[in-house]
Amino acid sequence: MKEKELINEFFIPFHGLSLPKDVYKGIGDDAAVVSVGGELLAVSVDTMTEGVHFYSGIDPDDLGYRSIATAISDMAAMCATPRYVTLSLSIQSIEKNWMEKFIEGVKACIAQCDCYLVGGDTVKGALSIGVQVIGICGSKPIYRSGAKENDLVAVTGFLGGAKTALQFLGRSGEPSPDIKYVLGRYHRPSPRIQLAKKLNKYMNSAIDISDGLVTDIGEIASQSKKKINLIKESVPIDPKISALVTKDTATENALAGGDDYEIAFTFNSEHLDKIDKIGREANIPITVIGTVEKGHGVSVLSESGGVFNHYALQGFDHFKSRA
Amino acid sequence: MKEKELINEFFIPFHGLSLPKDVYKGIGDDAAVVSVGGELLAVSVDTMTEGVHFYSGIDPDDLGYRSIATAISDMAAMCATPRYVTLSLSIQSIEKNWMEKFIEGVKACIAQCDCYLVGGDTVKGALSIGVQVIGICGSKPIYRSGAKENDLVAVTGFLGGAKTALQFLGRSGEPSPDIKYVLGRYHRPSPRIQLAKKLNKYMNSAIDISDGLVTDIGEIASQSKKKINLIKESVPIDPKISALVTKDTATENALAGGDDYEIAFTFNSEHLDKIDKIGREANIPITVIGTVEKGHGVSVLSESGGVFNHYALQGFDHFKSRA
Numbered sequence: 001m002k003e004k005e006l007i008n009e010f011f012i013p014f015h016g017l018s019l020p021k022d023v024y025k026g027i028g029d030d031a032a033v034v035s036v037g038g039e040l041l042a043v044s045v046d047t048m049t050e051g052v053h054f055y056s057g058i059d060p061d062d063l064g065y066r067s068i069a070t071a072i073s074d075m076a077a078m079c080a081t082p083r084y085v086t087l088s089l090s091i092q093s094i095e096k097n098w099m100e101k102f103i104e105g106v107k108a109c110i111a112q113c114d115c116y117l118v119g120g121d122t123v124k125g126a127l128s129i130g131v132q133v134i135g136i137c138g139s140k141p142i143y144r145s146g147a148k149e150n151d152l153v154a155v156t157g158f159l160g161g162a163k164t165a166l167q168f169l170g171r172s173g174e175p176s177p178d179i180k181y182v183l184g185r186y187h188r189p190s191p192r193i194q195l196a197k198k199l200n201k202y203m204n205s206a207i208d209i210s211d212g213l214v215t216d217i218g219e220i221a222s223q224s225k226k227k228i229n230l231i232k233e234s235v236p237i238d239p240k241i242s243a244l245v246t247k248d249t250a251t252e253n254a255l256a257g258g259d260d261y262e263i264a265f266t267f268n269s270e271h272l273d274k275i276d277k278i279g280r281e282a283n284i285p286i287t288v289i290g291t292v293e294k295g296h297g298v299s300v301l302s303e304s305g306g307v308f309n310h311y312a313l314q315g316f317d318h319f320k321s322r323a
Numbered sequence: 324m325k326e327k328e329l330i331n332e333f334f335i336p337f338h339g340l341s342l343p344k345d346v347y348k349g350i351g352d353d354a355a356v357v358s359v360g361g362e363l364l365a366v367s368v369d370t371m372t373e374g375v376h377f378y379s380g381i382d383p384d385d386l387g388y389r390s391i392a393t394a395i396s397d398m399a400a401m402c403a404t405p406r407y408v409t410l411s412l413s414i415q416s417i418e419k420n421w422m423e424k425f426i427e428g429v430k431a432c433i434a435q436c437d438c439y440l441v442g443g444d445t446v447k448g449a450l451s452i453g454v455q456v457i458g459i460c461g462s463k464p465i466y467r468s469g470a471k472e473n474d475l476v477a478v479t480g481f482l483g484g485a486k487t488a489l490q491f492l493g494r495s496g497e498p499s500p501d502i503k504y505v506l507g508r509y510h511r512p513s514p515r516i517q518l519a520k521k522l523n524k525y526m527n528s529a530i531d532i533s534d535g536l537v538t539d540i541g542e543i544a545s546q547s548k549k550k551i552n553l554i555k556e557s558v559p560i561d562p563k564i565s566a567l568v569t570k571d572t573a574t575e576n577a578l579a580g581g582d583d584y585e586i587a588f589t590f591n592s593e594h595l596d597k598i599d600k601i602g603r604e605a606n607i608p609i610t611v612i613g614t615v616e617k618g619h620g621v622s623v624l625s626e627s628g629g630v631f632n633h634y635a636l637q638g639f640d641h642f643k644s645r646a
Binding site: 019020023027034037038043044045046047050051053086087088094096103116119120122124125126130136 | 329332333342343349350354357359361362367373374375407410411413417422423439442443445446448449451457459
């Protein structure tokens, strides 16, 4: 059984049909949305375990940074402002030097994202980090389910860097600038909080790219009950990976790699100019990569007419070992 | 290094001296307290790992119930009303039958406590359950640090049942009624949410009994910068354990055992009658077990005059193996 089936079979039915009116969004999005005291709060939790979400021997400061950044990215996907973070650390034994570096990474990301660590717990066990984030939504939280027919699909930044980094993890010696760059994409992703807030009013649906572009876009298609066509040649492959992998691998890393923590979103085409302007002002490329239509599923189309649906099968599932 | 030293050394300094004004309480209490939209929210997280917080072979429905109940108990300690729960499940492989029973236990406790499961995640790894709870505080959240000189110390319910259960865990065959009772105390603790809310306005400090009465009372003493004297003979030893263990073991289980998830609290003695009445109306005993004075630490005194300070050394530390 895959993680998604697990969630569909056991957790989604949990709600039944009767969520209370203060719960705007329950299980199944990047975060839940609840109404408290006139504010909408986004609430998310992410757990990272050794050997699944990070490799043994990762620098503890990178681990601390990455654990917080990937959790906070869920807030960007909801267009929420992250505010309160709690941390659960499971660890076999406490080494002072390791802990100091880990905390340094946590602190760096928390400060970078203008959040506060308000609580946590530590337990003895296999190395694992759980991060819960509470954020304040703008007036319009963005869900995976909001894509509309004829929307355009866009993505922030460049894709494929983090996946390309995997082959260079844990190597000794000074990396080349390109390798250093992709390692940074993997270890220290940048949650697109500020950019998402600027795009908020134009978005109809959004998700962050954690499991792979096609898989994550598939979530928007599925929850919005629409079909999404992606144009392979439009996907913004990270230019810095071109010297590190073949062209085919670069394309695959961008389409199916995951871990880039960019935001994919859909919007009405009338807002294209405004969205383009926001990207230019933020100095972060925003690229239109597809369209929303009637139907279901995701197709990856080529400008030359081919269909590359096999990408849809290659997203990251936590209960399969990573290839 | 012990868990408490870890928190003191690495996490408490995290805040520095400059918490923003919306964070009323940061790391170090049963929950953080933050102000959102005119409401005070209590936020807590608890992680339970196999072999440390529960035994291999525990019935999955008991595991589900206990994981939620122990996390929700933190809300009782703050006098908050639990509302939104998220669940992080780390598990090696998904067995449908196990999952169904686990979810049943989760559901039962969530419903019992009038909460909603709003999100969660599942990862592959050693069996471990993280539960995050967000609750709504009354007008007066209660902290560990609020004990005042001359306060009385009281505890809800009876103590020692959960610890006594440990020797009967995993046994086959139908247990006797007394054993069944203590197993219930261990597997399905009752977070004292409603009772704590009624006691709220009279409380000066509070904590839930998870690591052991003396250890937990020690947290109130330490954070309040006071000394607490407990009277050994006043501690409400669970009457149902008298037939299961010796008198000395019963006393030790009540004083140092933990896992009962009752609430220990301090209050001004002028409120004694009102507190007594609340307990009688709720049909839950509330017992005065000690006093707060100048100084520091916890002493366990005997009515006959002896001092039993060795109990103070026997609380549960997650990074030591349980005796």
